[in-house]
Amino acid sequence: MSDELAPSFSPADIEAALYKKWVAAGYFTADSASTKPPYTIVIPPPNVTGSLHIGHALDHTLQDTLVRMKRMKGFETLWLPGMDHAGIATQNIVEKQLAVTGLTRQDIGREAFVKKVWEWKSESGGAILDQMRRLGDSVDWSREAFTMDSGLSTAVLTIFKKLYDQGLIYRAERIINWCPSCLTALSDIEVDHHDDAGEFVQVRYGEGEIQITVATTRAETMLGDGAVAVHPDDMRYKHLVGKEVLLPLANRYIPIIADELVEPEFGTGAVKVTAAHDPHDFEMAVRHNVPFVIIMNEHGVMDGSGTRFDGMDRFVARKAVVEALRSEGRIMDEKRPYVHAVGHCSRCDTTIEPRLSMQWFVKVAPLAKAAGDAVRDGRVRIEPAELAPRYFDWIDNMHDWCISRQLWWGHRIPVWYGPNNEVVVVGPGEFAPDGYTQDPDVLDTWFSSALWPFSTLGWPSSNADLKKFYPTSALVTGYDILFFWVARMMMFGLFAMDGVPPFHTIALHGLVRDQFGKKMSKSKGNGVDPIEFMDRYGADALRFTLARGANPGKDQALAEDWIGGSRNFATKLWNATRFAMMNGATTHGELPALESLNAVNKWILSRLSATISEVDVLLEQYEFARACELMYHFAWDDLCDWYLELSKKSFASGDSTDTKRVLGFVLDQLFRLMHPVMPFITETMWTALTGEESLVIAKWPIARPEHIEKEAEKLVVELQEIITEVRRFRNDQGIKTSQKIPARFVAPEYIQEYAGAMAFVLRLELGDITSSAHCEIGRVRVEFDLTQSIDAVAERARLEKDLSSAQKDKQTAEVKLNNAGFMAKAPEAVLVEIRERLAKTTAEIERITTQLSLLPRT
């Protein structure tokens, strides 16, 4: 125990030292044999860029806040940290690095490439871990990094086989989203739709008797047309159905079919059917036996149409095809630009090409039903509830999930093919027969991520961890990955764990925006760097800022000023604690009997208890912003601005035994309460104050109902009003705060008792004086002996302002009381309040008017 705190603190120093101390003491390590109730929290896989993103800083701040609180409440807490994040982003980064040496992944081969990714990943992953530790995360990192070739791999094999055996995984040739740049299939949510200025051209097919005009935005795909479709009831085209029409440029004859899917109102009412390059067309083609003509390769280059367009890029071909058609006089109409939604790869923004190919899919219907029901029937809560409709909307209308990716970085699909197209799905510990070859594709990263809540606990083997910590208590994450990750964990959790959902609560927070509420982006350069802010303001300041801005499900704007404000708050607390300790604040000994305390001490205890109970409720409801707001105002306003000020007199006069003990108690409790949001500085101050081991393992503060003291609160509010009024008077009179004024309180006994304390704060010298000026606040009159006469103009202005505000208040009260409807229907409590207001304002007006009349004319 150090007897005093340094005049200033260095965040970097205390952060590094304390983190080491906490880890060494084993505070963060969960023990599945413990008998405490479990509190498990799932945290998202960190990103792969090698540096802490502000969004992750927010994630981890909120998660760690909950974990620290729960730990103090006596729970056995466990984080489920994720380090495994396969997929395109990682692969792209390493491929780019490789490209610097002039090589491609094909050049060095699959094995060498994967090894290279691992090397890079452990490096960047390690960097992120260090950065999160700096933030103060109390993650049990001994469970970190379930890797591709350890526990998670077994889990992937197990669930793949289980799904396959139940017919929930299948392989099929379908139209999928293909990125010609990443060269892989993508799931629906990896495709972003945004408006592009394209073209919309009407092309006349056929010759002579049999002609029909179709409309398209992708003219080049006509080379792969297998039919033209119209609506069955469309009278314009009824006579053509069943006939064959000449396909220009390709010089083939294709049938005209009728299908309900066609909108007669749209375009010309006739649609070209390109079975292999459009999902809609694919559906119709299956129904009508239209052939699949593939005319483009995986790079988006025309290939296989047997025309002169082969070898052209798809966009070049589009222009060329339109030109060729124009020269044949077949373009009947064209709109350019034609703005319409086009799919883009969410990673590289390349325009998605729908492509017919053989892929693996998860049949989601039964899984999604279960995942929706778990929330519908209340077994899983989504916080805030407003976001639940978004979840239902998505999960109830989900298409089958394409899980194969043509990448090298990820879990290999555990399927082997025999020489005669035999298919063997390989489970854990199983092997395919000799001569079989494994599917070259890997699984979508969210496939393995979906296993997180139970695979990290050792599933599929049943052990103590899994029994104790599943289902998890909470998932705290941004709403942006509700579909990517959350919904998929729900589906797989329910499936693998016999219908038990993976979490009790899904708490969704918003995203961090820039200071003007705009989305952060690299191209705009408005991103913020959490590391830089921690360097400059400390981890506590960053954490408190993020927590203070976190309203459930709502985005928060973040600027450097905000963090500076939190740092100021930390400094304020530091100085207040230093002052308290210099004046002998202590946590030793019994708290004095309540009845024996003065009103100021009673008041601060009452405020403390109220704050504790409100903060506790708010944190349990994931209302971080409101909780922080209460702590902030209790600490700064109630404690620093009023309690410490009002206590200075007793410290100065040496009559402060009660106050020392009460102050020590309040600080002790406040630090416990704030520890989850400002772990480092509270730990430092608390251990200095109490001499005890650590706040991490201290008990969470409990509100004491017996400390709630309405009378004391009322009295202190009165004292505050008096002090504020005298300060106003001094200010308006231009009297320096440092100048002492002889004064006297004319007040009821219960106020008079605090005259000394107030005089100390107000720099008044109490004594028998000749009054030359005074202030009146309700029943209290403060008289001053001013050496010079008062500034009557300033005083008149002050009083007139008070008068007009009192008159306004009186008027609104009168209007209400004269309103028959109000008198008849307003509740009694409101009536009483308004009557009191009327009485009070009436007295005020009388008092001020008298004072004004006594002022010398100027």
Added chain:
RNA sequence: GGGUGCUUAGCUCAGUGGUAGAGCGUCUCGUUUACACCGAGAAUGUCGGGGGUUCGAAACCCUCAGCGCCCACCA
């Protein structure tokens, strides 16, 4: 196209029926025995527009306008 959210002080945002709030910024004063990363005081809003419900609306309902986000295989 379908959802959904927002619009409150200069800026960013709280506020789910009873006299409009916070942080930052602004103005004035001030180094008094914790703190200038401070203290004291002050200014600032027909709560997006228009209707309605109510004794009473920033809040509830309708409508219009603007902004944002999510979802969407209309060629």
